[in-house]
Each structure stands twice: as structure tokens, then as C-alpha cells.
Amino acid sequence: MAEIRLHDVVKTYGSMYAVDHVSLTVADGEFVALVGPSGCGKTTTLNLIAGLIEQTAGDIFIGERLVNDLDPKDRDIAMVFQNYALYPNKTVFKNLAFPLKMRKMARADIDVKVRAAAKVLDIEHLLERRPRELSGGQQQRVALGRALVRDPRAFLMDEPLSNLDAKLRGQMRAELKRFHQDLNATVVYVTHDQLEAVTMADRMAVMNGGLLQQYDTPARVFDAPVNTFVAGFVGSPAMNLVPAIVVNQGGSFILRGSAGWNFPLSSRNARKAVAASGPGVILGARHSTIALHRTATPDTMPGRIYTVEPTGDITFAHVRVGEANLVVSVTPDVRLAMDDDVWLGFDQNRLHLFDGVTGGAL
């Protein structure tokens, strides 16, 4: 296995930056999840690493080697595609054998390798079938098998689980994680599903509009998003973001919302707030850090229940505060009705402040 290093990589289509000066290092044996909204450049980034498309600028290293000019076949990395891309006219055995055959391995050795990989993935009984005679989960395994039958220097996976149903996805997630640990494999994994990213990845790369927004452990991305985009993208439901202005009231600072609420800031938060490029800031808080009061309480934000979503072990209350809509979680025993008046209390130690202009974390 090897490290993958992108240095200032750019890919443009016409005047559009599909990948915009991305620098990122995937350590040897690391599992990195690439997340971001549709069209943000995830697949393009993966294809650049694979060598399937050529970068406009920048350098890509695999291990110690600069691979800018290498064909995909010479980069020695394996890829699992979203729709699996199994060869429809070949049996499972031949699908698995293809990468070895291309490497001119002796037939007897191919046989041994293919059977070993099939055994690991529990698809030995399917070797003589063709891809269309397999279920989605089985196809997924074959695709994985084709990637790991040779020992590539790294694995690239483009939403490999997105075509599976929820239950199978959960199961495959566990198997992928296991497989990564057993092989100590370097993996770059594109996904739409944050749960996949959080549960499997050592580090998460969040992209938007071709730009790498944040590259950190899932816990850090969740707890310390670098800007409002990451805050609003990661987590389900996403972080609540409420615009406000900072007001100096005789030496102590408060946040004031356009709906008329006032919220005093602790001295630590006040120091952050005044560092903003203007008076406008954005207050961020995760649903679980907001306290919901049924009666007027000092230093809270008054709002009105919009809807209530019970999910079983947790209930989400959508609360309107002026123009803003916040999601707050409560235990299921809290009885809430539409249009109830509530007061939202924020935990000074767990709230986030972002610059009102740039969106960057303060």
C-alpha cells in the first residue's frame, strides 16, 4: 500500500473549475472519505487519481512516484465503480481473473488468486455465473473482489454502496471497514452518505464547488467545522445557523437577532465575535446542544413550534425564530404541539460563531 498525495491539483472544463487547487495527502493505510454535494468534484478527483482523466495543473504522487504522465494501468491502483462496471459478457471468475490476465500472470496462479479472493468475499459458489445473474449485493462483492484480487497500491471507491438497500448497506459497511483494517489498505472513498463517512473513515475531505473545504477526522469535522458550508453539510439534521449582529452593551457583548431577541455572549465567545470582519455573525448550534424551555427564561431565544417529527427514540421539533428555522431534539416524552411558544437556550461552550461575510469559523 502507498500514500497518495495531491498537490495543488486543478481540473477545468472550459471555464468551470471541477477541481479547484486541491491539495490533500492520504497517508499509507488511511481510509479517507470524500464527501460533498452533487457536482462538487468528487468523482473528478477520484478519476484524476486514477489517471482516467488528466489534470489541468498540479501534481499527483502515489507513493514516492510522480504519476502525472502515467496511464491508469501503470498506476497500479484499483477502483470500485458506483454501478460496479462488471464485464457483462464474462463470468464472475473471468471478471476476477481479468486484472491478473492483463498482468500476464500464469494461469495456475490466476486460478489460485481468484479462488482465494472469492473465498474472502464469500462468492465462491457464484464463480460460473454472469453478472446479470447476481443480486446487487453479490455484484458489489464481485466488484470488490476484482479490486483486491491483485495487491494494488491503493483503492478508489466511488459510492460503492449507493445502489444497495439500507440493510445490505449497513452490512457491507461493516465488511468494508473490516477489509480495510485487515489489509491495512489505503482507501479513498466517495460517498453521499455521511453515516458511511463517519463510521468508516479515518479522515473526511469535505468538498464544495471543486474546493476542498475541510480535511480532518470525522469528529473534528463534526465538532469544529471550519465554515458555514461544512457546518450546514455535515450532520443529520445539519447544524442550525442563525444570522445575528454583535452589539456592545456597556462593555459586555450580546447577539441580537432581527426577530428582536437578545443573547448575551460569554467572554470567550465575545472575543470570537468581535474578531468578525463586520458586525454580522452567524450563530451555529447542533440540535442536541439546544435546550428547549416551555416558559419564558432569561437569555433565551423565543420561538414558535412549526412542526414536530417523532422518530421513535428522539423527537425533532422545528422551531421558527423570526425568519430562521431551527431543529431541536427532545426526548419523546416532551409533548409539543404546533404553534406552542418555546424558548431556546444555547450552551455557551458548544455553540459556534461564524463570520457573517466570509462564513469562516471564528
Place this chain on the structure above:
Amino acid sequence: MKSRGSRGWGIVRVAFLAVLTLFTLLPMVWMLLTSLKTQFAASQYPPEWWPKNVTFEQYSLLLSPATETGRDFLRYMFNSVWVSLASTVLGVIVAVPAAYAFSRFRFPGRQLLFYSVLLRNMFPAVVFLMPLFILMRWLHLVNTEFSLILTYLTFGLPLSIWLLKGFYDNIPAQLEQAARMDGATRFQAFFQIVMPLSSPGIIATAIYSFILAWNEYLYALVFLNDKSKLTLPVGLQRFFTEYTTNWPGLMAASFITSVPVVVLFLILQKYFVRALTEGAVKA
């Protein structure tokens, strides 16, 4: 669909198809029957519907290299096979990469080029007779098989390219990408993965080109004078003028000529349906 339409419609439909089949099949049957008659029986009036003395005399005459007629006929047949086969093979060699390029690559003038390929099919073949003749004369190809091979190539290519492009459009680019990740070059990815998947299309277009070349009469008549170079359709016409009285002989020759077409068409229609449903619909 099934429940709609009464029984009456079903009968009408069957009757209609039966008439149509009869209409197309009857000449074939009559041709075969006549070819099995003696010359005397063939000239009877009212006609002898069913040959009383079945004879294969005409077939053995036509297919035996011992007689002059046989030598001529076999020569024509050989010429036809050679011209049709050559234009078919060349057609596949040109159509496959062309269709692939139209499907996979974005290059300036791609649309224009693609439609200009199809444009050829909008004109009746006769329109190109004189221009092509002049072109062939200029190339010193008149009275050679190559003039026909080249001409038939241009007849078959538009449909072949269009049909195959539909196939390549429907083969996901990811399959090739996967092959390239697995260690194949672009060419290997094409020959080992894409090409086998498009084989129904290649077979369909090959058979189509072959039949087109095999049946062609007009250009063969104009481009070739040398008797030893004639293809079957033109050769047959010579038989008509030279052996006017030998109806069974003519019919036997006609029957032998049409056998490859019928057999190939039976194969073709299966692949053609596949080609159209799997490929060209989305083109």
C-alpha cells in the same frame, strides 16, 4: 393489448398476414418448382403445377465445372462472394472505429460529420452512378472488382456506423475505465471488453452489408464489362438473354443466387432486432 380488440380483429390480422406471406412466398416457390422441372414440362400450357418428373439436372449443370455454363456460373458466384465479402470486411473495419469515435470522442465538427455520413442515404443510388463512374475512371478502377468493392462500401457504411454508434452509446464508459484500471491499454479495453459487447451489432451490420453487395445490380452492370468479372445479378441477366428458352436453368440459377440472401436474412433478423432494441433506439 391482448384483451383489447375482438376476435374479429384477430381473424382480419391473420388473414392479412397470410395474404402478405403468400404474396412474397409464391414467386419463390414457383421459382423452386420450375427449376426442378424438365425443360419440356416447364413450357407446358396450362402449366404443370407440380413437377411430375423431379430432376436436378439444371443444378448439376450449373454447379459442374465441366460445362461452359457451369464454369460461367461458378465464376460469377465466385466474383459475387469475393466482392461482397471484401466490401463487408472492409465495411466492418471502417465502421467499427468510426462508430466508436462518434460515440466516445468529442471533437470539432463531430455532429456535422455524423450527419454528412447519414446524408448519403437520403439520395437514390442512381444519383451517384455517373459521379462514381467518373471517379472510378479517374482512379483507373473501371472494369475491376475494386470499383464495386469501394462503391458497396459507401452503401453499407452509413447504416453500419449509425447502428454501431447506438451500440457504443449504450455501453457505459465505466466498463472501459474499469478495464484500464485493471491494467488494459485503451486498445485492449476496446478489443477485449467493448468489442465483444457490440458483436450483435457488428454481425448485423456485416450481414446487412453483405446482402446489399450481393444483390446490387446497377453499379455492377455499369462498372464491369469483362465477362469474367461479372457478379451474379448481372451474370443472371446474361443468362436471360442467352438461354431464353431454358426456364428451369434460369430458375435454378436464380434460386441458387437467392439462397445465401435468405439464409443470411434469417440470421440477420434476429441480430437486427437485438441491434435495434439494444443499440440504435437511443442513438
